[in-house]
Amino acid sequence: xxxxxxxxxxxxxxxxxxxxxxxxxxxxxxxxxxxxxxxxxxxxxxxxxxxxxxxxxxxxxxxxxxxxxxxxxxxxxxxxxxxxxxxxxxxxxxxxxxxxxxxxxxxxxxxxxxxxxxxxxxxxxxxxxxxxxxxxxxxxxxxxxxxxxxxxxxxxxxxxxxxxxxxxxxxxxxxxxxxxxxxxxxxxxxxxxxxxxxxxxxxxxxxxxxxxxxxxxxxxxxxxxxxxxxxxxxxxxxxxxxxx
Numbered sequence: 748x749x750x751x752x753x754x755x756x757x758x759x760x761x762x763x764x765x766x767x768x769x770x771x772x773x774x775x776x777x778x779x780x781x782x783x784x785x786x787x788x789x790x791x792x793x794x795x796x797x798x799x800x801x802x803x804x805x806x807x808x809x810x811x812x813x814x815x816x817x818x819x820x821x822x823x824x825x826x827x828x829x830x831x832x833x834x835x836x837x838x839x840x841x842x843x844x845x846x847x848x849x850x851x852x853x854x855x856x857x858x859x860x861x862x863x864x865x866x867x868x869x870x871x872x873x874x875x876x877x878x879x880x881x882x883x884x885x886x887x888x889x890x891x892x893x894x895x896x897x898x899x900x901x902x903x904x905x906x907x908x909x910x911x912x913x914x915x916x917x918x919x920x921x922x923x924x925x926x927x928x929x930x931x932x933x934x935x936x937x938x939x940x941x942x943x944x945x946x947x948x949x950x951x952x953x954x955x956x957x958x959x960x961x962x963x964x965x966x967x968x969x970x971x972x973x974x975x976x977x978x979x980x981x982x983x984x985x986x987x988x989x990x991x
Contacts, residue, residue: 788901793817793861796887796897797868798923816865822858826983834859841874846881847976848874858980863887868896871981875973877966880904882913886974888927892989895925895937898974910966921957927978928989929955934982936975939967 790813791801799816801809819834837850837857850857861870867890874883884900898919905911912918921944925937935955940947941964944956959967978985 790817792899792901793863793870793885796870796885796899796919797863797866798897816863817870818862818864820860820862822860822981822984824856824858824980824983826981826985826987828984829857832857841881844876845973845976846874846876847973848872848883858984860981860984861885866896869985871977873898873974873977875969875976877903877905877913877969878910878963879906882966882970882973884913886977888985890990892985893926893928895922895927898922905963905966910960910963912960912963913966913970918958918960925957926954934975934978934985936971936978939971941967 787806787809791809794809794812794817795801799812804812821829821832821834821837823829832852834850837852837859840849840851841847842849850859859872862868863870868887869890869892870885870887872883873886874881876882880903882900882903882905884898884902886898887896888894889896900914900919903911903913905913922937927934927936929935930951938956939959940956941959944953944958948956
């Protein structure tokens with residue numbers, strides 16, 4: 748009986764060891780694949796928010812297009828371009844209450860951004876609270892740094908068919924061509940209204956508003972708030988470089 752118990756114990760130990768090694772190997776391989784897919788999805792959404800149709804592109808095509816078209820720039824909080832720091836080295840810290848992301852290196856805050864050469868655009872990461880989750884995306888301006896080129900979201904946990912509509916083309920297309928500055932050169936961003944923008948906004952305000960999502964008032968309000976908050980952080984750079 749003792750021999751049988753020892754045999755059983757050794758057999759179980761060997762099986763456990765082999766299973767652990769296999770799980771560790773699988774975890775390592777899957778982690779690399781997950782990180783690749785996350786990075787690829789971010790690249791897709793950066794390209795998408797400047798109007799490039801990524802739906803017809805393979806992963807290799809997306810990577811090639813991104814590397815040939817998109818350049819990273821890092822700004823300090825005064826809006827100056829910092830040439831000796833890369834965005835990939837910045838550590839992101841999320842505010843748990845607002846969902847806003849801040850970026851640091853050696854306890855100094857920086858602002859990551861991107862420039863596209865074709866079409867010429869300025870792109871910033873955006874993030875903030877909706878109803879159920881933090882929404883992460885990108886927001887692009889045309890070369891005048893006033894006209895919206897596009898917006899995209901690559902991660903959120905909002906309700907499908909309601910707040911989840913932020914990822915749909917109809918909602919994102921509403922932003923294209925809108926203006927973030929008013930006639931007094933004040934940055935007022937883009938407001939996601941309740942209902943149809945054309946029904947609730949004056950003709951002057953319509954250029955700064957888009958249709959809301961039916962049944963998703965809190966998500967719509969959240970997008971309005973965190974988009975403006977993020978744009979305000981980049982305002983020093985935008986003001987210094989935008990066309991009159």
